[in-house]
Amino acid sequence: MLAIAGGTASGKSILAKALALHRPGAVVLIHLDDFYVPAHEPHRGARAVSATGAETLDWNHPRSIDQDAAAAALQAAATRGQHRMTVVELLFALSLPKIAxxxxxxxxxxxxxxxxxxxxxxxxxEVQHQDPLVSLRNYLLSGRERHAEYVAPTGPKGRVLGAGSRVDAGTCFAASWGPAPVGRRCPARLALPIGEVGDLGNEDMTIFVLGRGRPA
Incomplete structure (x- = not known):
């Protein structure tokens, strides 16, 4: 399983979709956004007061994800054995113990x-037709703080895999030894050649490869 984390609108989905499209028969993509607890159930998840004054689900808090349901979906994907790799992405994917x-x-x-x-x-x-002033106020009320508390500490501390949206074409992942040095080939049965996806069209993005498991 490959877990991809990063701040809101950082480019996580772009990378995850590029991997899935590049190897459609080998990669299954799971968006952890699909596992938020229902916003209308006030006794589940973390709650916050919006800039509008209404109480709502805190979309920037890891406790608002149903980890059990997400873990069950990952286990089901692994059990089916139809794909070589499961890719999961969410802003705090590396903050959730049952995932990371x-x-x-x-x-x-x-x-x-x-x-x-x-x-x-x-x-x-453009998509949600929401008042941008509400979004800005919510960012200042809690969004920035949640990012600093739950997302930023999970990286970046590892090796830079790609910068300027183009991943190092000589780099691949191998289950036996992790990120391979440039120029070293990975056995095809173990490799996920990230570099082959090419330019992701996101010149402000930097991709960091971290160690296995959840950061201490």
Whole structure:
């Protein structure tokens, strides 16, 4: 399993989808966004007061993810044995013990905070048609703090795999020895050649390869 974490709008989904599209028969993609507890159930997950004054699910808190359901989905994917690799992505994928502790590989996608915030606002305006002022206030109320507490500490501390959105073409992942040095070939049965996905169209993104399991 490959777990991908990083801040909101950092490029996690871009990388995860590129891997899945590059090896459609070998990679299954699981978005942990699908495992938030229901927002209308006030006794589950973490709660926060929005800039609108309403109490809501805290979307930036790891306790708002149903870890048991997510872990069950990962186990089911592994049990079916239809794919060589399961890729999971979420901003705090590496903060969730039932996910990170079982990851064979871990990646943290880093993008400058101002770029991430600008992308998020554009998404809120263009896709969700939300008032950007509400998003900005929510960011200042809790979003920035949650990122500093639950996301940023999970990286970046590892080896830089790619910068400027283009992954090192000589790098691959092998189950037996982790990230291989440039120029070293991985056995095909063990390798996930990240570099072959090419340019991800995200020049502000830096990809960090971390060690196995959850950061201490």
């Amino acid at each position: 502790d079982h990851a064979t590989w871990r990646i943290y996608v880093h993008t400058p905070d101002d770029i991430r915030l600008a992308r998020k606002l554009m998404r809120k305006i």
